[in-house]
Amino acid sequence: MATFRIKRYNPEIKPEPYYEDFQLEIPEGATLLDCINQIKWTLDGTLTYRMSCRSAICGSCGMKANGHAQLACQKQATSLLDKNDTITVEPLGNMEPVKDLVVDFEPFWDKVNKIKPYLQTDDSPPKKERTQSPDQFHLIDDASTCIMCGNCYSDCNVLEVDDKFLGPAALAKAQRFVGDSRDERTLERVTELSEPGGIWDCTHCGECVERCPKPAQPFYRIKEVMAVALEQGVHNNNGARHALSFVKSVKSSGRLNENMIPVESMGYFNIKGLMELIPIGLRMLLKRKIPPIIHKSIEDVKDVKRIFKELGQ
């Protein structure tokens, strides 16, 4: 007998959420969604959650199991049992709970809307299809598998502290157009995506890749947008300057010049930004956290330079 510890919340009855345990024998081959349905249909009809296709394509049944966002229909229930034969089920994170496992998706969709999620072209289309090579198709193939389940959004570490961040799903959707050979707003798109809340606010933790139930894998898509932004010369922002400074430092010395990176990220002419660094610098100095003032190269820096040369950088 397995225990399903489900986070319950119904503000019509009780303002605070609480946990309720349900005991269920997991049928052979049952998914988490099968079990949750069994609980609703035989134990407690008030249990509330979203679901529809039960084949991992509609994206309705995202919920947290044992602390991580999952599609309930995609996971075999037995694979989620902890050592006490328990599965803890909670609503997705970074969104306001509505009732039990249902959360408010409106802010999520508002952010998707912000990235102009549609093809933009200048010319009127040809009589037949626009051509696109198989290789060009592959550039957007992964991003186009996104089912908007919100799992990445739920577990995104940036969103937990900054709700202005567009979030992994919206940015992956952006890559689907940035990378589309048919779209004619690439520069405009990457310029907008380089603004605060955009690609450079991602901390590269990779959590969204872990949570994505499809090949969309947002962080890899965000990296692809970053690369296009740099190629297109959209450098006038902290994120791009940070990345470029990083590369410059490694290329010249084989290691990071931690004193220069914050300065170069802010930009030499960004007086206000540079002034903001002073108190942080002073505090670091007092705590003896300042790296050596004289930056030394690593011994094998020649090899590092060779790598850059090989890569044509």
Added chain:
Amino acid sequence: MIKHDVVIIGAGLAGMRAAIEVSKELDVAVLTKVYPSRSHSGAAQGGIAASLGNSESDSWEEHMYDTIKGGDFLNDQDAVEEYVKAAPGIIYELEHMGCVFSRTADGKIAQRSFGGHSKPRACFSADRTGHAILHALHEQLMKQSETIKIYNEWNMHSLVTEGNRCNGVVVSNVKTGAVEVIQAKAVIFCTGGYGRIFKITTNAFASTADGVMAAFRAGIPIEDAEFVQFHPSGLYRQGILFSEAARGEGGYLLNGKGDRFMEQYAPSRMELAPRDIVSRAEQSEIDAGRGVNGKDFIHLDLRHLGEARIMERLPQIRQLGIDFTSVDCVKDPLPIQPTAHYSMGGIPTDKFSQVVMDAQGTKMEGFFAAGECACVSVHGGNRLGTNSLLDATVFGRRAGLSALEYARSADFAKVNEAQEKTKVLKSFEDIFQRDGSESYNDIRNEMKDVMMEKCGIFRDEEKLKACIENIKSLHLRFKKGKVTDKGKLFNTEIYEILELENMLEMAQIIATSALARKESRGGHFRSDYDKRDDKNFLKHTLVHGSMEELELKYKPVVITKHKPTERTY
């Protein structure tokens, strides 16, 4: 009272395509009980048919003939002709909107083979074509978010009609439970199918006959309900879809002895015969004890395709197999069985998506329908794979255009808001008040079992009569249930109960139509009348009346170019 020039119920391919058309001139709203991107169109995998001729020469004439032969000559041929002619244009238009398609080496839209099609004409996006089109259309709606209002997570309960004129719908907001009337000059239903009536089905939980039954209660007959398609490759026990594309790419069907049994049933098309034939062949093998290990499943074998081709063309299938059965189709065959998939029947419309009320074609003014909920009928007795996405987009567009033309010159009719609201509130209240001991879950499970066993792939008079009796008694028990969630906030329990009622009534309509059709044609197979009977049954069924007294009428099939001939593959 909410007011829109045109209101569309359902945000799948048909609903969204219709909305784009209407929004060119008028104020339009789309109402969905989920979110647009969660619509069941997104579950379609293999492709969308059009005679583009990108990999082999092709023509609309061949597409037309294949569709009619596939439908066992029950299709209305005038509608089929318009439909296949419109196909290439609708594909190019989707491509121009930004839809992602797999490509040929020279950059054109790639096309592959599919059951019943004599040419490779399935345009596809790997094995998630419905998903690609659904998102492309949703992108267009987001682009027009100023002009197209979307009601996410709202249910539709009834049509507001007066005489032969449709004036709006009664709906409710899932989040708040509030019941509202939407007054409209025209209403378009794009509410999808009703596969959830059957135990084993590919359909989403949302596919529950809401639209079809709302139309029926407003006096619209249901056409050809007995024609339900069973898809040959549903995952064993779960029923979830493994695309026919797996066979289109060269997959084999093997019985328990390891034989490619389709040799015995359709030697010229083998695994790529139309779905009704392949599903019956599978069921025959299973019934004869030739399932795998004598069980009720057979094998879909893709191993000879190799990992590279599977990953390029069928990546989602592979993942589904791994996630749901721990079978990696690169290494092992997949366990499959026939699964209820598609309703050929539905709300009768003409080829302009105008809903008609009888065999004479009397219009329900201001009411249109498209996609799976509608019966045009372009699919006849059996739909070919990849023809449904095409149906949804072609007739979605057509419905949008027709509604626009109608609403352009129509006025809002008077609607008695209080009266319409009260009717729906009363049906809610009725369920809330019940204090019986019957379990809705048991009733639902029994309905699904009964329909699968007695109104499934092989039917006969005895089974169907028993089926109707069973469903009627379930309906009586349904009235003695009890609801546990009495709140207004996001009460999914009450909606599931309302859906169950729709399904019970639809089940009775399906079985009643099936009992009366004493022949075998397309997806409808009677063991006691195992031949097609053109003399008596080359006609469409129309179920009129009320649940207390269903009345069967018929209307002739429109035949223009192709006289019915024997159907062999």
